[in-house]
Structure formats: structure tokens, C-alpha cells
Amino acid sequence: MAHSYTPGLTVTDQTVIHRRRMLPLPGTVVVTVGDLVRSDQVVARAELPGKVFPVNLANQLSVAPGEIKDYLIKKAGDVVGKDEILAENKPLIKWFKTEICSPVAGTIESVSSVTGQVLLREPPRVLQLLAYVNGTIIETIPQQGVVVETTCSLVQGIFGIGGETSGEIVMAVKAPDEALTPGHFNSAMKDKVVVGGSFLSAEAMKQAKAVGVAGIVVGGIHDEDLRALLGYDLGVAITGTEQVGFTLILTEGFGTIPMAAKTFKLLSSHVGQKASISGATQIRAGVIRPEIIVPREHTSSKGAAQSQREGIRLGDPVRIIRDPMFGRIGEVSALPSGLTKIPTESEVRVLEVKFADGQKAVIPRTNIEVIEGA
């Protein structure tokens, strides 16, 4: 199998990326090709149709559905205010008069003589789509969105929660194997992207929330702390819409795992610069991974474009992504081509990894990921 390894996460100082910004429904694109945009700038707009409220007039007036037209004060297409009368009956004695008022402000979408109900729609809500990263518009898709290009430093995480945000990068620890504790967070970190080392505890999460950080980038957390943070057990890794007070990005996985030295070093070199981050993760074919983008100002966008890796080679830096050596980093020292029997008795393709201390281990190829952008 030509692709029997897991494509790795990109950690690179300079690359050119394209981010496709699409509206969820047709709208208007407000920028043109060649425009320079800031991350918080609106690039497209759409009107989300308002919520619909059905009111069953036939039931409330105690008449047949076919008769409700005779009782209506308003008709389809009319604008109504909250508590404005929609329909009323005309009894001989005024005391028995029933008036049906609109529960919301909006328009009358339809009146049904079969079911006897009126559908009211609230006014549309304007949805503004932001550029997300500083860059240049290189393509506009009429009514749908744009493509933004930027030259940047890029770090992909393995898993995240929370949506897109931005903030200045702050290093909270001195080494990649140092864990984040509540003491690491202070009021100066409000609205910043805080980078930690190997682990973020539940207490530290609380403190981060209290301080009001924009995001946290860390090696690992415990699953049970994630459960406590979300309030439920996450079943499928499709995230990005959680609202826990900050965006969280894990660079390594679950447990206490030192952040890869290269990632830590790269983020350290951008302290004080503004980063666009997203916790959105979708683990399916063609995965979406969380990311930290630090746009590089004054750099020609003709920089190194991201190349598609073809295969794994000797000397490639790799991370082991399964127990018993989960999280360890080394380099490929041999690539035997045949199948090898592993302790489970499965026969699989393997490779040999050499660690910094000179030790070697044989690992199934599917259990390593290449550290991309090396």
C-alpha cells in the first residue's frame, strides 16, 4: 500500500495556505479578487430566514379549517407586530369575542385551509462571514463565498474544541514538558492565545476561563476533564461549535504528553504576534484539524506552497500515535518492505524508528505520523 501511513500534522514556519470561506446559504460577496483583508473583516453576507411559528387558528377559534379565511384580519404576506391581532370571531354578544394575537413580530408566510394554521416568520437575521485570516482574496464564488490566501506560519493540532478566534500568542511555560497549572494564568492573558506544555488540568481550565483567554494550545488533557468541561461525553470527533469560554487545541492527544519540540519552538518564535486559531475538528476522510495560523506580514505570497507528500522516507521525523510508545518522537531508520508479525499476531507493514537516545523500535506503519513541514 503506497499510503499505509497516517499523513501527519503540519508544523511549518512558512507556507501559503488557502482558506475557503463559504456562506451556509446564498448571499452577497462584499469583496473582490485582489482585496487585502483583515481577519475580522466581513467578506460576505447572507440573510438567514427567521424562525417559523405555527398558530392553529381553527383550533383556537373552534371553527373548521376551511372557514378560517373568514376570520382573518391579516393575509399572507402581511407584516405583523407581536401581540397584533391575527384573527377574531364576530359573536352577537361582545363578551364572547375571541381574538388571536401574533406571538412574534414578523410576516405571515402562509394560511392553510386544510390544517387551519397560519405560519408566521420572524424577520431574517443577517449573517456576516469574516475573513478569519489576514490575507488576499484570490477567488470569489458569486453568492457563496471567497478564497483567502495568506503566507503564514502554520501549526495543525490533533484535536480541538471551540470555533474561530484570534489573539496574541503568549507562552505560559518555559519547556514543552511543563504542565499548565492555574498559577500560569494571569489577567494579562485576557483575549490572548496561551501556549502550554504537556498537560492542562481541570483546575487550570477553570482559571483560564476566569481570566478570559481567547485560546489555549497544549500537548494533552485527560478525557474526563474534557467531559467535565463540555458537560457530556464526546462520542464522535466533530467539533467547532462548542462554547466553553475559549478555543482549546491539543497538539499531541489525550493524556500527559509533552508538546513536540518543533511545535513549541515555532510558537515561541511568534510571541506577541496575532494568531488566527480554530478548534474545529472533523475526523473523517479528508479530515479537518484544528489550526494556529500566524500570518506573516510583508512577505511575498509567492512563498513555499504546501506540497503533497508522496510517501514516507528514511530520516523523516515521526511521532508514534499508539500505545505502548504513544507520543514519542523519533526518525525513520529502516523501511522493511515485507509483512512483519507483531505481538497481536497480525501481519502488517512496519518501520523502524530511532529515538534521540539511540534506541530503536519496530512500529506498524499505520501507528506513526510524519511531522509534516520539516
Place this chain on the structure above:
Amino acid sequence: MTVSTSTPPKIDRPLNVIVATDCGSTTTKAILIEKVGDEYRQTYRGEAPTTVEAPFEDVTRGVLNAIAEIEELSGRKILDGDKIITPCRGDKTGVDIYISTSSAGGGLQMMVTGVVQNMTGESAQRAALGAGAIVIDVLAANDGRLPHEKIERIRSMRPDMILMSGGTDGGAVTHVVEMAEYIAAAEPRPRFGVTYKLPLIYAGNKEAQPQVRKILEDKSALVVTENIRPVLERENLAPARNKIHDLFLEHVMQQAPGYKKLMEMAGAPIMPTPAAVGLIMEAIAKREHLNLIGVDIGGATTDVFSVFDGVFNRTVSANLGMSYSVSNVLAEAGLANIMRWVPFTIDEQTLRNRIKNKMIRPTTIPQTLDELQIEQAIAREALRLALIHHKSLATGLKGVQQERTISDVFEQQNSGKTLIDMLKLDLIVGSGGILSHAPRRIQSMLMMVDAYEPMGCTRLSVDSIFMMPHLGVLSTINEKAATDVFVRDCMVYLGTCVAPIGQGRDGDPCADYEITWPDAKTTKEPLKFGELRLFPLESGKQATIKVQPAKGVNMGSGAGVAVTKDVHGGVVGLLLDGRGRPLRLPADQPGRVTALAKWFKAVGLYPTSE
């Protein structure tokens, strides 16, 4: 090829070399089938990552990569650039036909509506599931949600298609029309493609057709077909299922990246993977006159199929799987249920972190024995939960009037009883990575036995290398080729499980058995509670077993009544399960670990137990 699936194409040329692919959510698997002498055999296989999404966004890339691997292995030239060479030219060039199934991009996701949730709502759900869809929600007039909540729900989901049912023909129209109004108000949008209209099938009360047309014709790509529940006593699912397949090809697949090209490459309509597996399961049951349960446990979903007394049912448990959804198995089953199958102790935090790490790196495989044991423990729970789900949907029709006589006074049954009767079950068929690729076949067998707890005598088998989807679609154009390969290369019989029903203390007598082997030798021994025994009995061989259950123990003919049956062999053999039914594991941790270690050793489940 874009003809209707309800009318498979007629192929008049001989089909001697066939290449088939299944585009799964992660990998595209290709197999080569060749006619060797008078029979068809599966000869080579290849696989490559599926390429539905960025950066490739063209499913045919993955298909061509997988076929290229077959080319390398077989030495046959199949590809000419981006084209598949058809028909065969000479000995080693081209294939006669290319066919495919697909579940890439999340498969076919549908929302269904009915009037009464457990009547037309369930019928609509069965129609959609039978067509190979994942049902993302069932809306009904009595589903407990307020009207505006229903509308919000329709708006927030992005199905590939909606199936509307409701009302018997000639019945009241109000509720059906009301649902149509909600759908129209919600203006549902499809998952793929911002600009095209969502396909919607109406298969409800025919009296409501004019109103439904008026309300929904402009807002969706509306197709009207026969009512799936014309009268309460009868379901008519076939017309709606056929329409689902047609719309899947005409609308949904046209929007998915590269599928237009894929359809042009294929010589027969592309089928949703579960629909193709369903065809194969139905065909086995019909050919051998069996009641069966089939399961396909994948990375994201677990599909369960059953045929009991000729009635076919399929369910999909959308979030029970071994990689993408592994964490959801933990959430649904609970840690204690998973831990009960693990033959050692491990702290909760470590196990939770390991399961989450598998979720975020779904392509990794267990490297050590304890990791394998944990994965197989999770698989047992995923299989068990998916069967519970299946039992709740594979039922008789609910709401049907029943005639009662005086004899029913003491034994009244509700309508809508599950059709799954483990005592009538003849065969369990397993498919999917964890079952097809288990290092030892006994591991697959015990996973299914532990999860399903078969009763009496039940045969078990697995799909050798996962090729049931390919054979399902092949069966629509060449039944003989599909059957040949199925029998010779696909189906691996594991053997038979013999399990008396009843419970007792460990060591108490469970049953006496006498086995007459194919060479006429006999084995006569007692089976005690808490015992698991495995006898070799080759594939294709049969033995006769006479079981005399102990007092209070049942083999299906009543407590203490002896049963004699012919049992089939397989690559594992004959498994005598004296652990009792329902299966209960010791509650205390040391007792459980000891019991598991004893059972695993008795059947040679793992290398350490040898």
C-alpha cells in the same frame, strides 16, 4: 451508468473478468474477479484512501489508485490513463465490466416523516433503512416536539433526501398536510450543493397528494409514489425504496465530488454499500432457507441485517463503530460494560484516554495484545448495542388489529413484537474490519457469541476479506458470478455454537452431550455451567450432537427435553457454551478476570493463553 436501480441493466456480452470497488468512508477497496474454468473466483485485491474530500475532491482518484494496486499485483493492464479498459482485450489486458458501491462522504443520509411515530413513522424508517440509508431523524405528529421545534430541526439538519409518509389511503389528510407545511416553511437544504433542490419522496395517503404537491412542488424536487402503508395491516415498502435508489443516483450522487465521472465509468448503477450487503444477506437466506442475522461493523457505523421467515430488515447504528465512533461506544455502553470483557485490570483514566486517542487517530491498529483485547472488548459492546437497536425496529407492524380468542386470556401479546427470535436463528454472518481481520478466527467467533448470545445450535461465519458489498452489486448483473465467489472466496464458516438456555452455579451440571463425528466415533461427556469447550470440526463436515439438558435447562424444545441436531463445522469448529443464557459474568473484578482467563485459555483465544 445512470439507469434506474429498480431495473438492473441487461448485459449481453460474456463477463469473464470483473473489477469491483467499494468506496468507503476511509478506504476504497477493489477486488478482481476472474472466470477460472467454469467458475468465478476472486483473485486479487487492492486498496487506497478514499478521495471524496479536499485536496482531491474526486472519488475516482481513490478508485484508480486501488485498481492500480490490483494491476501491480496481477500483472493485468486495466487502466489506460484515467480510463478503465473495457472489454477485455486478450489475456492480460482490460476487464469486461467495472462496478461499484459507495458509502463515502457519510453515505446516504435521510430524514423521514410519518403521522404516528410507531406506525407510519416506523414504516418510513424501515423503507429508508432497507434502501441503505442512515436515518438522521424521524419526525411525526406525535413525536412530542412542538411545531416550531420540528421546523427548527428540519432546518438544522442537512439530509440528502426526505421521505414523507403518513396516513392510510383514504384516511384523514390533515396531519400529512400539516407536516408538508412544516417542511415547506423550514426550506430544508441538501448536504451537498448550495444551489440545487432537495429531493423529497412523498409516499403517504394518496388522497393528500394534490395538497402535498401544491405545498412542496416549488420548494423541493418532489417525487410522488405509492403509499408505504396503504392499510394498517400491510406495508408496501418496495416502491419507496426504488425511488430512494433512483434519486440517490440522479440527485445525491451527482452532487458528490467525482461521482458523475464514477457513474460514467461503471457498467451498472452505483449502489449504496449497505443496500448491496443487504442484497447478499437476503440472497443467502433465500437460497439456503435460513433465518439469519448479518452484521457489518465499520469504523463509523454498524449495520445489522436480519431475515426471519423471509422478512428482511436492516438497521444502521450510525454512531457505533470501531474508529471514528469508538468513543461513542464507550459513551453508550458505559465503561463497566466494556471492562467486563477485558481480562486484566486497567485504571479508568488510562482506558478513557486510550479510547479517545483511537478516536482522533482512527487508522491506528493495536500493536500489543492488551490493546487488541481492549478493541475486541469494545467490539463486543458495539455489536451488542447494534443488535438491541435492530430488535427494536425489526418488528411486526404496530397498530394492527388482532383477533383474540378465549385462549389468549392468559397470553396476550402486543402487536409490533420483535421478529428476532434467537432460538429460530440458523446463521450469524459477520463482516467488517474487526471481524474479518481478527488475527485468529476464534476471536471473531467469540466476539459474536459474547455479543449476540446465540441460543441452542447456531452456525457462524465471517466475510473473509470484506467483499460482500462488491458481490451485492455484482449479483444484480450476474447472479452466478456473485454466488460462485461468495461460496468459494467470501464466506468463511467458523463453525457452530451450542448453547443451552438457563443458569446455574459454576460446576453445576448444565447438560450431557453425545457427539457423533464424521468418522462415526463418538464423544460423550457432561457439560458444566461456567465451561466453554471447543472441538475441531472441519469446514464442509457435519457431526450429530445429542444434548440432554439438566433439570430446568432448555435447548429450545422445553426444559430438560433432549435435542438431537446435525451441526456444521468450520475453520474454528464446534463450540459448546456452558456459560448459561442469559450470559452473566462474575460481578467481582478478580472473579471476572479469572473466568475470562479460563474461557480464553479453553478456546485458545490469544497467544498468551497457549
